[in-house]
Amino acid sequence: MKKNSQPGFATRAIHVGQEADEATGAVAPPIYATSTYVQEEIGKHKGYEYARVSNLTRDRLEQNLAALEGGTTAKVFSSGMAAINAIVTTLKAGDHVVCGHNLYGGTPRLFNQVWADFGLDFSYVDTSVPQDVERALKKNTRMVFIETPTNPLMALTDIRAVSAICRKKKVDLVVDNTFMSPYFQQPIALGADMVVHSTTKFLNGHSDGLGGVVVCTRPEQAEKLAFLQKAAGAILSPFECWLILRGVKTLAARMRVHDESGRSVAKFLAGHKKVKKVFYPGLEDHPQHSLAKKQMSGFGAMISFETGSLANANGICP
Numbered sequence: 646m647k648k649n650s651q652p653g654f655a656t657r658a659i660h661v662g663q664e665a666d667e668a669t670g671a672v673a674p675p676i677y678a679t680s681t682y683v684q685e686e687i688g689k690h691k692g693y694e695y696a697r698v699s700n701l702t703r704d705r706l707e708q709n710l711a712a713l714e715g716g717t718t719a720k721v722f723s724s725g726m727a728a729i730n731a732i733v734t735t736l737k738a739g740d741h742v743v744c745g746h747n748l749y750g751g752t753p754r755l756f757n758q759v760w761a762d763f764g765l766d767f768s769y770v771d772t773s774v775p776q777d778v779e780r781a782l783k784k785n786t787r788m789v790f791i792e793t794p795t796n797p798l799m800a801l802t803d804i805r806a807v808s809a810i811c812r813k814k815k816v817d818l819v820v821d822n823t824f825m826s827p828y829f830q831q832p833i834a835l836g837a838d839m840v841v842h843s844t845t846k847f848l849n850g851h852s853d854g855l856g857g858v859v860v861c862t863r864p865e866q867a868e869k870l871a872f873l874q875k876a877a878g879a880i881l882s883p884f885e886c887w888l889i890l891r892g893v894k895t896l897a898a899r900m901r902v903h904d905e906s907g908r909s910v911a912k913f914l915a916g917h918k919k920v921k922k923v924f925y926p927g928l929e930d931h932p933q934h935s936l937a938k939k940q941m942s943g944f945g946a947m948i949s950f951e952t953g954s955l956a957n958a959n960g961i962c963p
């Protein structure tokens with residue numbers, strides 16, 4: 646490594662927030678399983694008062710994920726949905742949000758069946774067409790919320806183009822980066838104001854815990870989200886924080902294998918006579934293959950495909 650050069654992704658994954666324990670030298674971060682902390686006298690403590698507000702294992706994970714996404718701060722929540730819910734909670738009745746029309750189903754369920762009743766207004770557009778995003782903006786639009794690639798149709802949005810529209814209108818751009826992970830896509834570097842993940846997927850990487858994170862770029866975002874951790878309490882437990890800290894140590898290595906497998910499975914499916922259509926940005930006939938090559942550094946492992954009927958699909962899924 647050249648002197649003064651920034652540590653690379655895999656190095657940050659292993660070292661940021663993952664420093665040896667000061668008290669014992671343990672190389673794995675300790676799990677601080679405590680609800681509260683002793684105080685020398687009322688109000689005099691070591692920065693930790695009550696575990697809903699702060700926990701050292703959680704702090705370590707938040708530092709790590711902020712470093713991997715290139716954000717200033719990260720705040721973790723009890724699931725991906727809790728993280729998305731926290732973002733929406735920062736809005737006010739009367740605010741409008743422009744969303745992608747092919748988001749993970751739980752996201753519009755939260756927006757339409759919970760938050761619409763509290764006076765928030767949501768419009769759904771094809772965000773792969775940046776002009777459609779621009780046309781959907783209203784005077785009261787505060788946020789554009791996208792997934793790229795989308796779950797399940799693997800459609801892409803040009804983050805840089807949509808970010809330029811959002812900047813012009815002073816609207817925040819939030820990107821759900823769950824499908825690519827920070828290893829293959831860095832939305833903040835492309836102009837996003839906040840990034841959200843279901844850490845349940847690639848970041849944890851072992852299917853043994855739910856979690857969510859919001860990565861911020863401005864101090865006021867982090868302040869609001871830290872307040873919501875304290876006020877609403879949908880925090881991530883120290884054990885689950887530790888599982889993700891352990892999981893991200895192998896993120897770079899896992900994503901390379903995911904990408905390799907994803908490409909070969911997609912190719913196999915594309916050549917299968919019973920498969921009608923394959924949705925994978927790594928295939929040359931994906932309508933946004935060139936955008937995928939530009940804004941992602943790999944294609945990942947998420948693939949969807951059409952079998953022609955529900956009966957055929959049921960026949961494939963055990």
Ligand SMILES: Cc1ncc(COP(=O)(O)O)c(C=O)c1O
Pocket residue numbers: 724725726727749751792796821823824842843844845855856857
């Ligand atoms: C893209 C995306 N965002 C958010 C979520 C919600 O995350 P969680 O299941 O951790 O609440 C999911 C879940 O599948 C997802 O696929």
